[in-house]
Amino acid sequence: MLDHTVPSRIYLSAPHMSGNEQVYIEEAFRTNWVAPLGPNLDAFEQECAAHVGARGAVALSSGTAALHIALSLLEIGSGDRVFCSALTFVASANPIVYTGAEPVFIDSEPQTWNMSPDALQDAFSAAEAEGRLPKAVVVVHLYGQSARMDEIMEICNRYEVPVIEDAAESLGSSYKGRASGTMGAFGFYSFNGNKIITTSGGGMLVSDNLRALEKARFLAQQSRDPALHYQHSQLGYNYRMSNILAGIGRAQLQVLEERVIARRQVYERYRLLLEDIQGLHWMPELKQTATNRWLTALTVDPSKTGLTPTSIIAALTEANVESRPVWKPLHLQPLFRGCRFHAHRPNYSVSEELFRTGLCLPSGSNLTLDDQIRVTDRIRSLVTQEFSIELA
Numbered sequence: 109m110l111d112h113t114v115p116s117r118i119y120l121s122a123p124h125m126s127g128n129e130q131v132y133i134e135e136a137f138r139t140n141w142v143a144p145l146g147p148n149l150d151a152f153e154q155e156c157a158a159h160v161g162a163r164g165a166v167a168l169s170s171g172t173a174a175l176h177i178a179l180s181l182l183e184i185g186s187g188d189r190v191f192c193s194a195l196t197f198v199a200s201a202n203p204i205v206y207t208g209a210e211p212v213f214i215d216s217e218p219q220t221w222n223m224s225p226d227a228l229q230d231a232f233s234a235a236e237a238e239g240r241l242p243k244a245v246v247v248v249h250l251y252g253q254s255a256r257m258d259e260i261m262e263i264c265n266r267y268e269v270p271v272i273e274d275a276a277e278s279l280g281s282s283y284k285g286r287a288s289g290t291m292g293a294f295g296f297y298s299f300n301g302n303k304i305i306t307t308s309g310g311g312m313l314v315s316d317n318l319r320a321l322e323k324a325r326f327l328a329q330q331s332r333d334p335a336l337h338y339q340h341s342q343l344g345y346n347y348r349m350s351n352i353l354a355g356i357g358r359a360q361l362q363v364l365e366e367r368v369i370a371r372r373q374v375y376e377r378y379r380l381l382l383e384d385i386q387g388l389h390w391m392p393e394l395k396q397t398a399t400n401r402w403l404t405a406l407t408v409d410p411s412k413t414g415l416t417p418t419s420i421i422a423a424l425t426e427a428n429v430e431s432r433p434v435w436k437p438l439h440l441q442p443l444f445r446g447c448r449f450h451a452h453r454p455n456y457s458v459s460e461e462l463f464r465t466g467l468c469l470p471s472g473s474n475l476t477l478d479d480q481i482r483v484t485d486r487i488r489s490l491v492t493q494e495f496s497i498e499l500a
């Protein structure tokens with residue numbers, strides 16, 4: 109029997125179809141392009157590159173695969189080092205390990221929550237002293253907010269080390285007028301089910317280097333030499349996106365701008381609905397950048413609210429609402445035990461503090477105002493409980 113006392117589940121970031129996806133899927137079925145290549149794939153790559161202002165794009169099976177290919181294009185392998193943002197999802201670093209290279213984690217800074225240029229410089233100085241510079245730097249744009257790209261690019265250019273932008277969460281965001289993901293040697297987006305637009309699963313590698321992208325297509329299709337018989341001189345992967353999923357992507361890309369507006373509205377509404385509660389600090393937006401606010405993220409000051417991220421998440425779970433702590437920094441993950449880490453300041457890690465105090469609220473572009481009020485009412489009731497004890 110249905111229990112009507114349990115309110116429907118509110119997800120952190122649910123897929124949001126436009127309705128047009130079926131048109132492209134049906135076209136693929138009608139023409140029997142049920143394959144990993146085809147017209148939707150070519151068109152999706154071109155449309156995506158045009159949208160972000162990159163010279164080219166290669167559609168792949170995931171963002172993780174896109175990063176693996178980018179690292180392979182830079183010929184990174186065993187014995188190499190790669191610098192990577194510490195405050196991120198594990199997929200920003202796993203492909204570094206696939207290649208046999210060693211990840212070195214770089215702390216966040218307070219204004220963007222992203223890679224600290226100071227920590228990056230510290231890591232470069234230490235690596236230079238050892239005579240072991242990294243072969244690449246993976247910079248993440250967390251929750252849609254751009255990292256400080258001018259400062260980061262200046263440092264990396266000085267050491268002549270290429271930058272790969274992990275823009276999995278920041279499609280539709282910009283930094284000083286440039287699309288997130290188009291400032292480094294390579295950038296990639298994710299179309300996983302929870303991202304701002306989705307193909308149910310998929311990724312896109314972008315670059316201005318068309319020769320490198322041609323090589324990416326080769327590597328992602330098992331590195332088949334141009335011979336009639338199957339001949340391979342090099343290790344390859346099976347990483348291409350299917351023509352069906354690319355059809356979903358084409359329809360999703362058409363509504364990307366609407367999705368960004370909707371997510372930014374979700375953030376604005378949370379801010380207004382919780383305005384009067386002291387001790388909540390919203391993830392900042394750096395001047396001259398526009399974040400897609402993929403997730404609304406905030407930190408909670410326990411001394412002012414009487415709350416912690418854990419207590420809020422527990423209360424929301426009880427109300428059938430999904431919320432999450434901020435990503436656990438990768439240098440704290442058991443998987444990466446023993447890896448090097450460079451903090452923002454000696455003995456002060458910004459990413460660790462954000463992990464202790466940060467939380468992400470449900471932020472889907474299809475979230476209704478009623479859903480949001482359900483979330484904020486629950487948080488509000490917690491604060492009232494805390495302080496009624498004091499008042500009594």
Ligand SMILES: *Cc1c(COP(=O)(O)O)cnc(C)c1O
Pocket residue numbers: 169170171172173196197199200248274276277297298299300309310311
């Ligand atoms: C989602 C995500 C990825 C991985 O993308 P997939 O398409 O799921 O492989 C990488 N980095 C970040 C920061 C992500 O959020």
